[in-house]
Amino acid sequence: MRTILAILAASLLAVGPSGGSLALASSTGPSVAATSSASGSTAGLDGALDVPDDLTAAEVSFRGSAGLVMHGSVVSPVRARSGRAGVVLVHGAGSGTKRDKLLGEAVAFARQGLSVLIYDKRSEGYSLFQRSYSQLADDALGAVETLRRQPGIDPAKVGIWGLSEGGWVAPLAASRSGNIAFVILVGANALHPLRQQTWAVAAGLRKAGVRGSFVDRAEPTLYRVIADGGMFPEPYYDPEPVIASVRQPVLGIWGVHDLLTPPRETPPIFAKALEQGGNRRYTFRFFADADHAAHRTPDGGVTRLPELAPGYAELVGGWVGAVTSGRAPVAQVTGPAPVQADNTVGVPPAEWWESAGVQAAALVLFLVAFGGYPVVALVRRVRRRGGVPAVKVARLVSAGGLVVVIGGFAYLFYAIMTGGKLSSPGPLVADRPLVWLAIQALAVATVVGTVLTCVRWRRSAAPGERVRLGLLVAGGVVFVPWALYWGLLLP
Numbered sequence: 176m177r178t179i180l181a182i183l184a185a186s187l188l189a190v191g192p193s194g195g196s197l198a199l200a201s202s203t204g205p206s207v208a209a210t211s212s213a214s215g216s217t218a219g220l221d222g223a224l225d226v227p228d229d230l231t232a233a234e235v236s237f238r239g240s241a242g243l244v245m246h247g248s249v250v251s252p253v254r255a256r257s258g259r260a261g262v263v264l265v266h267g268a269g270s271g272t273k274r275d276k277l278l279g280e281a282v283a284f285a286r287q288g289l290s291v292l293i294y295d296k297r298s299e300g301y302s303l304f305q306r307s308y309s310q311l312a313d314d315a316l317g318a319v320e321t322l323r324r325q326p327g328i329d330p331a332k333v334g335i336w337g338l339s340e341g342g343w344v345a346p347l348a349a350s351r352s353g354n355i356a357f358v359i360l361v362g363a364n365a366l367h368p369l370r371q372q373t374w375a376v377a378a379g380l381r382k383a384g385v386r387g388s389f390v391d392r393a394e395p396t397l398y399r400v401i402a403d404g405g406m407f408p409e410p411y412y413d414p415e416p417v418i419a420s421v422r423q424p425v426l427g428i429w430g431v432h433d434l435l436t437p438p439r440e441t442p443p444i445f446a447k448a449l450e451q452g453g454n455r456r457y458t459f460r461f462f463a464d465a466d467h468a469a470h471r472t473p474d475g476g477v478t479r480l481p482e483l484a485p486g487y488a489e490l491v492g493g494w495v496g497a498v499t500s501g502r503a504p505v506a507q508v509t510g511p512a513p514v515q516a517d518n519t520v521g522v523p524p525a526e527w528w529e530s531a532g533v534q535a536a537a538l539v540l541f542l543v544a545f546g547g548y549p550v551v552a553l554v555r556r557v558r559r560r561g562g563v564p565a566v567k568v569a570r571l572v573s574a575g576g577l578v579v580v581i582g583g584f585a586y587l588f589y590a591i592m593t594g595g596k597l598s599s600p601g602p603l604v605a606d607r608p609l610v611w612l613a614i615q616a617l618a619v620a621t622v623v624g625t626v627l628t629c630v631r632w633r634r635s636a637a638p639g640e641r642v643r644l645g646l647l648v649a650g651g652v653v654f655v656p657w658a659l660y661w662g663l664l665l666p
Contacts, residue, residue, distance in 0.1 A: 224248040224274065230285050231255075237321040239297060239314035240307075247274055247294025247318060249325055250281040260332035260499050261290040261325070262359065262491075263318045265311070265348075267339030267468075270303065272296040277338075283483055284336075287492025292322040306408040308340075312347040319348070319355055332356050332499040334423070336491075337363065338468055339436065343414050350420040357498045359426045359491060362467040364436040365418065365444035366519060369410035373398045374519040375435045376591055381517060382434065382477070383599045385590075386606035388615075392662030393587055395522055396529075403524065404531035411524070418445055419452035424503035426458050426494050430465030430484065431513045432476030438513035446506070456503040460490060461510030475514070529660065537657050538580065544650025545576035551643055568627045569644060572651050575621035579654075583614045583663065618654075618663040625651025 224232040232248045239245045251259075262284060264277045274293040281291040297314060300307065315335060323330035334357035337345030342363025349355045364371045373395045380390045402410040427445055429438045442459050449457050465484035466472040472479060497503060527533065548569060590600030590608060602609040625648060632644035658664045 224250070224278070226250055226278075226285075227282060229253055230282060233325070235292070235321050235325075237294075237317045239317045240310040241300075241313075243297060243299055243314070245294055245297065245314060245317065247292055247321075248281075249290055249292050249322065250278075250285045251290040251327075252285055252288060255290065255327055256288065257327045258329045258332075259288060259290060259327060260334070260356070260495050261292065261322045261328045262334050262336050262495065263292045263294075263315060263322055265315050265335060265337040265341035265344050266296045267341055267362075269296070270301050271298040279481060279483065280336075280488075283488035284491055287488055287495075289492065289495060290322065290325060290328050292318050294318055304406050304408060308343050308347055308409060308412060311340075311344045312351065315344060315348040316352055319352065323354060329499075330354070332495075334358060334495065336361070339363070342436075343368070343412065343417075346414065346417050346421050349423050350417050355423055357424045357426070357495060357503075358421060359428070359494075360445075361428045361469050362430065362433055362436050363427060363441065363445070365414050365441045365448065366437070367411050367413065367522070369398060369402050369407060370519050370522045371436060372407075373522050374437055374517075378434050378517065380590070380600065382475075384603050384606055385600065385608060388662030388665040389587075389590070389608060389611045392665060394591055395520065396661055397587060397591065399522060399525050399529070400531050400534050402522075403529075415444065415448045418448035421449065421452065422454055424456040424458075424498040425449060425454070426491070427460070428469050428487065428490070429459075429461050429513060430467055430469050430472070430476065431461050431463050431511055432465065432472055433467045433513065433515075434476040435467040437515050437519050439515035440519060442508070442513075446508075450506075455506045456498070457506060458494060458504045459508040459510075461513050462487060463511045537653060540653055541576055541580045541650055541657075544646050544653075545573045545580070548573040548643060548647050568624045568631065569647055572621055572624040572628050572647055575617045575624060576650060576654055579614055579618045579621060579658070579663065583618075583661070586610050586614065615663050618658045621651065622655055622658070622664070625654065 224234070226232045229252065230250055231253055232250050234246070234248055236244055236246045249261075264280060266272045266277065269276075272295070274295050277293045281293045284291045294314075297311075300310060315337075319333055319335060322328060323333045333355065335345045335348055335355050336359040337343075338361045342360045345358055345360060345363075349358045366374075376398075377390050377394055380394065398407065401407050425445075427442060429436070429442065431438065438461070446457065446459070449455070462469055462484035464471055464473075465487075466476045466479050468479065469484045469487050470479045471482045471484055494504070525531070586600075586608075590611070593600050600608050600610075604612055628644060628651065629648045632641060632648050655664075
């Protein structure tokens with residue numbers, strides 16, 4: 176079952192990821208030539224970073240969590256002033272993410288007079304199914320200490336910036352170190368990663384026009400099973416206590432059209448947690464026509480353009496200058512109201528009866544019960560042995576049950592993958608995917624067929640046929656609550 180879940184989770188988390196697994200940090204810029212390292216880091220020191228002529232890039236290495244050697248670049252203005260501030264950029268989700276993914280942000284911030292350290296994200300100990308925010312925070316702290324030692328940088332003016340998943344990592348790093356002067360968060364999330372991921376994929380499906388049990392029931396149920404099977408890392412990580420322990424000034428930035436972090440719900444949670452910890456030195460800013468990463472978007476967050484939102488880099492430069500001069504703004508929230516069509520919904524841990532193990536047992540039962548009926552008939556035919564003629568309605572239960580179970584899951588995975596990428600999961604009828612409606616109709620037919628087969632089973636006199644029909648009926652009986660649970664029998 177774990178192998179099956181791993182394959183399925185790989186498909187789901189490759190959406191962009193969510194959840195704690197969303198691969199969101201993207202910007203354009205020249206690539207980094209990377210070489211492998213025995214330490215497991217993702218780029219070598221000979222991987223020079225191309226930057227515009229008005230900037231310089233110095234290659235650095237440092238120790239991350241558990242002594243892992245990591246590599247990065249410090250981007251600075253050519254005519255950098257001494258005593259300048261610096262910032263470390265922490266990636267969003269994604270394994271093996273190279274530093275050039277954040278080169279656009281690094282260039283923009285360096286042109287505001289900052290020195291910016293970007294680094295190759297660890298691949299050792301980080302994957303779709305394994306990660307530790309604590310470990311990532313220690314990596315970031317190693318980068319902070321390295322930047323503080325660079326020539327011309329005031330070590331008391333070095334802060335940290337986190338995008339998406341980095342919005343969980345950066346506050347954790349800041350809560351552990353008094354050497355971090357400020358915290359900047361972009362597209363950060365104050366909810367549990369699993370709750371954020373299910374909302375993000377559902378938001379994509381709804382934006383594609385999908386309504387009903389498919390998006391309200393089947394999608395979150397699948398993620399709960401994946402998490403229960405141990406295939407969704409850090410599903411119930413609680414960021415609020417960490418946020419409450421942050422004492423540094425905080426700049427929170429959200430795109431109005433963020434489709435991956437709920438932009439209306441998250442900022443108030445951040446503000447409440449910070450104020451509970453006695454920290455009112457926060458500034459929240461919403462950018463119009465901007466997406467999850469505060470890049471420009473022409474279509475409500477579906478497409479991410481290379482350019483940062485107008486005024487974003489200038490805000491960072493001015494705000495850092497103010498807070499490192501002892502003039503941190505107090506409890507400021509500005510910008511247009513964010514667009515969030517639907518609220519997030521809690522995704523509690525699975526109860527025993529809906530756990531991954533029970534789901535696996537149900538699938539095995541369905542395969543045996545529904546698949547056994549035609550297999551027995553085939554064996555009889557191969558052996559040229561006579562027998563009681565097959566019951567037509569039993570054939571419907573057998574075939575229908577198999578198609579619903581196998582085809583239903585296959586379509587669910589496909590639709591969630593495309594929905595998470597904001598693509599339509601096929602033709603819609605009354606806001607329901609046509610394929611899903613067909614699978615639901617077949618599920619209803621399977622239930623009706625089970626009732627009729629049960630009547631035939633009670634009347635059957637042949638012992639062998641009673642056993643075969645009895646197993647089929649048993650599968651059909653379990654199928655009813657299972658189909659209800661997955662929304663197959665709901666509108």
